[in-house]
Amino acid sequence: xxxxxxxxxxxxxxxxxxxxxxxxxxxxxxxxxxxxxxxxxxxxxxxxxxxxxxxxxxxxxxxxxxxxxxxxxxxxxxxxxxxxxxxxxxxxxxxxxxxxxxxxxxxxxxxxxxxxxxxxxxxxxxxxxxxxxxxxxxxxxxxxxxxxxxxxxxxxxxxxxxxxxxxxxxxx
Amino acid sequence: xxxxxxxxxxxxxxxxxxxxxxxxxxxxxxxxxxxxxxxxxxxxxxxxxxxxxxxxxxxxxxxxxxxxxxxxxxxxxxxxxxxxxxxxxxxxxxxxxxxxxxxxxxxxxxxxxxxxxxxxxxxxxxxxxxxxxxxxxxxxxxxxxxxxxxxxxxxxxxxxxxxxxxxxxxxxxxxxxxxxxxxxxxxxxxxxxxxxxxxxxxxxxxxxxxxxxxxxxxxxxxxxxxxxxxxxxxxxxxxxxxxxxxxxxxxxxxxxxxxxxxxxxxxxxxxxxxxxxxxxxxxxxxxxxxxxxxxxxxxxxxxxxxxxxxxxxxxxxxxxxxxxxxxxxxxxxxxxxxxxxxxxxxxxxxxxxxxxxxxxxxxxxxxxxxxxxxxxxxxxxxxxxxxxxxxxxxxxxxxxxxxxxxxxxxxxxxxxxxxxxxxxxxxxxxxxxxxxxxxxxxxxxxxxxxxxxxxxxxxxxxxxxxxxxxxxxxxxxxxxxxxxxxxxxxxxxxxxxxxxxxxxxxxxxxxxxxxxxxxxxxxxxxxxxxxxxxxxxxxxxxxxxxxxxxxxxxxxxxxxxxxxxxxxxxxxxxxxxxxxxxxxxxxxxxxxxxxxxxxxxxxxxxxxxxxxxxxxxxxxxxxxxxxxxxxxxxxxxxxxxxxxxxxxxxxxxxxxxxxxxxxxxxxxxxxxxxxxxxxxxxxxxxxxxxxxxxxxxxxxxxxxxxxxxxxxxxxxxxxxxxxxxxxxxxxxxxxxxxxx
Numbered sequence: 001x002x003x004x005x006x007x008x009x010x011x012x013x014x015x016x017x018x019x020x021x022x023x024x025x026x027x028x029x030x031x032x033x034x035x036x037x038x039x040x041x042x043x044x045x046x047x048x049x050x051x052x053x054x055x056x057x058x059x060x061x062x063x064x065x066x067x068x069x070x071x072x073x074x075x076x077x078x079x080x081x082x083x084x085x086x087x088x089x090x091x092x093x094x095x096x097x098x099x100x101x102x103x104x105x106x107x108x109x110x111x112x113x114x115x116x117x118x119x120x121x122x123x124x125x126x127x128x129x130x131x132x133x134x135x136x137x138x139x140x141x142x143x144x145x146x147x148x149x150x151x152x153x154x155x156x157x158x159x160x161x162x163x164x165x166x167x168x169x170x171x172x
Numbered sequence: 173x174x175x176x177x178x179x180x181x182x183x184x185x186x187x188x189x190x191x192x193x194x195x196x197x198x199x200x201x202x203x204x205x206x207x208x209x210x211x212x213x214x215x216x217x218x219x220x221x222x223x224x225x226x227x228x229x230x231x232x233x234x235x236x237x238x239x240x241x242x243x244x245x246x247x248x249x250x251x252x253x254x255x256x257x258x259x260x261x262x263x264x265x266x267x268x269x270x271x272x273x274x275x276x277x278x279x280x281x282x283x284x285x286x287x288x289x290x291x292x293x294x295x296x297x298x299x300x301x302x303x304x305x306x307x308x309x310x311x312x313x314x315x316x317x318x319x320x321x322x323x324x325x326x327x328x329x330x331x332x333x334x335x336x337x338x339x340x341x342x343x344x345x346x347x348x349x350x351x352x353x354x355x356x357x358x359x360x361x362x363x364x365x366x367x368x369x370x371x372x373x374x375x376x377x378x379x380x381x382x383x384x385x386x387x388x389x390x391x392x393x394x395x396x397x398x399x400x401x402x403x404x405x406x407x408x409x410x411x412x413x414x415x416x417x418x419x420x421x422x423x424x425x426x427x428x429x430x431x432x433x434x435x436x437x438x439x440x441x442x443x444x445x446x447x448x449x450x451x452x453x454x455x456x457x458x459x460x461x462x463x464x465x466x467x468x469x470x471x472x473x474x475x476x477x478x479x480x481x482x483x484x485x486x487x488x489x490x491x492x493x494x495x496x497x498x499x500x501x502x503x504x505x506x507x508x509x510x511x512x513x514x515x516x517x518x519x520x521x522x523x524x525x526x527x528x529x530x531x532x533x534x535x536x537x538x539x540x541x542x543x544x545x546x547x548x549x550x551x552x553x554x555x556x557x558x559x560x561x562x563x564x565x566x567x568x569x570x571x572x573x574x575x576x577x578x579x580x581x582x583x584x585x586x587x588x589x590x591x592x593x594x595x596x597x598x599x600x601x602x603x604x605x606x607x608x609x610x611x612x613x614x615x616x617x618x619x620x621x622x623x624x625x626x627x628x629x630x631x632x633x634x635x636x637x638x639x640x641x642x643x644x645x646x647x648x649x650x651x652x653x654x655x656x657x658x659x660x661x662x663x664x665x666x667x668x669x670x671x672x673x674x675x676x677x678x679x680x681x682x683x684x685x686x687x688x689x690x691x692x693x694x695x696x697x698x699x700x701x702x703x704x705x706x707x708x709x710x711x712x713x714x715x716x717x718x719x720x721x722x723x724x725x726x727x728x729x730x731x732x733x734x735x736x737x738x739x740x741x742x743x744x745x746x747x748x749x750x751x752x753x754x755x756x757x758x759x760x761x762x763x764x765x766x767x768x769x770x771x772x773x774x775x776x777x778x779x780x781x782x783x784x785x786x787x788x789x790x791x792x793x794x795x796x797x798x799x800x801x802x803x804x805x806x807x808x809x810x811x812x813x814x815x816x817x818x819x820x821x822x823x824x825x826x827x828x829x830x831x832x833x834x835x836x837x838x839x840x841x842x843x844x845x846x847x848x849x850x851x852x853x854x855x856x857x858x859x860x861x862x863x864x865x866x867x868x869x870x871x872x873x874x875x876x877x878x879x880x881x882x883x884x885x886x887x888x889x890x891x892x893x894x895x896x897x898x899x900x901x902x903x904x905x906x907x908x909x910x911x912x
């Protein structure tokens with residue numbers, strides 16, 4: 001029953017689909033990395049004037065390449081430093097922390113640790129904002145959307161620009 | 173074009189000024205308005221750009237998050253806020269990649285293709301109807317997109333239109349205002365000019381230089397007015413001077429005219445005075461001469477007179493006669509000069525007269541060994557009217573002079589009739605081969621009292637001959653001229669108008685008059701009234717007539733004469749002309765007014781030399797006249813003619829005519845009694861036609877019988893030298909014949 005032609009066709013379709021998937025995942029990461037960079041423009045940190053801006057990365061590395069590209073870029077006159085760390089103490093010194101989906105299980109602890117600190121927490125973990133995170137990526141109609149928890153932001157003593165709030169879904 | 177230019181030039185200054193003000197104002201307004209409008213438009217555009225740019229930047233700023241976070245809806249919402257700005261028709265936001273990220277179209281505006289965002293720095297671009305503006309969307313120095321706004325220019329156009337309308341309104345309003353203003357203000361300039369112009373026109377039309385222009389102000393027109401007034405003043409002054417000088421000139425002309433008139437009057441008065449003086453002198457000279465000649469004639473009748481006394485008395489008589497000739501010559505000249513010479517107009521035989529005169533000169537020419545040529549043209553009319561005596565005098569003068577001054581060769585007398593200027597003329601010329609006349613003397617020869625060198629050297633005469641001849645010729649309507657070259661003789665040309673008359677008009681020869689001895693006895697009493705204020709004159713007449721048997725009545729003026737006429741009824745009146753109380757004219761007139769005085773013969777006796785005086789008394793009624801000094805023969809001739817008395821005449825032979833009394837045989841016989849020398853001298857003088865010489869001879873030599881002397885003298889005075897010569901030759905022949 002398997003016709004070689006059909007098999008070929010199936011194979012080709014699968015290949016195409018896989019490629020698309022692969023492409024989609026890569027783009028998504030790229031967009032997310034860009035967004036992460038863009039957040040630096042709409043968020044005001046209390047430590048204004050520091051030489052560098054450290055963006056920390058926690059979890060496995062589907063985004064490692066994209067984030068790495070941000071390294072040494074300028075944001076608000078500061079040089080971005082991408083730091084990959086699982087060390088909680090190290091994370092607390094970061095200006096922004098991206099938490100990979102791989103860290104969903106220890107999310108509570110991470111957030112606990114960062115409680116009250118001026119660290120913007122960003123993650124693509126679903127319902128991140130409900131779980132105490134500040135900025136979460138959600139996919140909506142194949143597009144990356146932003147959710148912001150005003151409560152969390154307020155607790156972190158950060159100021160988020162109204163423009164960012166306009167484009168994001170603001171959670172209570 | 174030039175016509176328009178001219179028409180502008182011909183505009184009155186008033187309109188020119190308005191025009192200039194209008195053009196200037198409108199030009200300034202248009203330029204200012206245009207500049208203002210253009211700059212306003214630029215400003216408005218810039219404002220639009222700025223406004224739109226601000227708007228774009230605002231939206232860009234607001235949209236950066238949407239762009240960064242790929243929120244198209246948000247971006248669209250931001251763009252949609254442009255709704256509040258209706259002029260913005262459409263807008264779009266490009267992403268970093270240049271693709272349209274979000275777009276906006278105003279209500280009712282169809283979607284348009286948006287242009288690609290420019291790569292260069294161009295921020296905005298005006299097309300015909302819209303302004304397209306681009307603003308980069310920058311976040312932290314990094315361009316994340318571009319916003320594009322398209323704005324309609326309708327607003328600008330509306331604004332533009334409003335500006336234009338306003339500018340036009342301002343233009344029209346300012347134009348009208350400037351017209352009124354310049355119309356008013358131009359009077360400041362134009363009125364003085366127009367006033368000046370009208371003044372100038374008034375002056376040029378009415379020539380009133382007393383008018384002055386009103387000078388207002390001290391500007392150029394004021395100065396012009398002043399200069400104009402100064403000029404007028406100068407003109408007026410010059411006019412006045414001109415008028416003055418004209419007036420004074422006229423005054424001077426009048427004065428000069430008066431002076432000239434006065435001078436003329438004086439000259440005429442002087443001339444009249446001269447003539448009067450001459451007339452008076454002549455009268456005054458003739459009056460005593462009358463006595464001298466009269467009494468000498470009376471005394472000569474005395475049979476008891478010693479022969480010596482008779483001779484003496486004859487000398488007195490001759491001298492008186494000579495004196496009379498000289499006076500007559502001068503008087504002729506005076507008469508000519510005072511224009512009182514009167515011409516006779518009687519028929520005479522012209523060729524006969526010329527032949528007569530030539531004949532007369534022939535012996536003298538022969539004596540001088542000269543050829544005397546006589547050429548009378550055959551067509552010369554025989555009978556002409558004129559003054560034969562004066563013509564004769566002229567021809568004798570001319571021939572006499574020619575023969576006198578010519579030493580060898582000959583003298584020619586030519587006469588012919590020619591027609592010139594529609595009239596007949598007698599052309600008479602006397603040519604000689606004498607020494608001629610120097611050019612300087614040519615005209616001098618006719619001048620009175622001026623004799624040429626030759627004339628002065630030659631003796632005798634008053635030097636008036638040629639002068640009198642020329643004056644006679646001119647009196648007769650002709651002329652006497654001379655052509656001559658020194659050494660080649662002279663030629664005198666006489667030309668006279670020729671008036672031919674019928675042969676029958678020739679005067680009949682006068683009947684011979686016989687010498688009266690006395691009134692035939694046994695007749696009635698013949699009374700003669702003598703009226704004269706001078707005793708001597710009366711006495712002469714009385715002594716001349718009383719011996720003949722007349723009853724003489726004397727009266728010493730016209731009044732007395734009139735009374736005597738009425739009282740005595742004389743048959744003859746001898747009336748002096750110039751008298752006190754009543755003159756001869758008045759007395760004659762009064763006598764003629766009397767019934768018994770109508771027919772009586774009145775003979776005027778006058779010393780006047782002027783024919784018109786004699787004519788005058790003839791006109792008032794005198795029958796005839798006698799000249800003083802009286803000659804007995806003349807007196808008796810008149811008496812015989814006018815008094816119907818009977819007379820006894822001398823001898824049996826009929827008396828000769830006065831001047832021929834002793835002509836022919838009688839005179840020849842009488843001449844025989846004269847000395848031989850005297851006869852020779854007389855013959856020479858007669859041949860030379862020298863009246864003065866004959867008179868002098870008669871005066872100088874004693875013992876010439878009175879009758880002989882009288883006869884010779886009267887011949888000489890009448891220029892009948894031929895008769896004298898004939899008598900002398902007859903006597904000589906008789907003497908030689910008697911001897912032989």
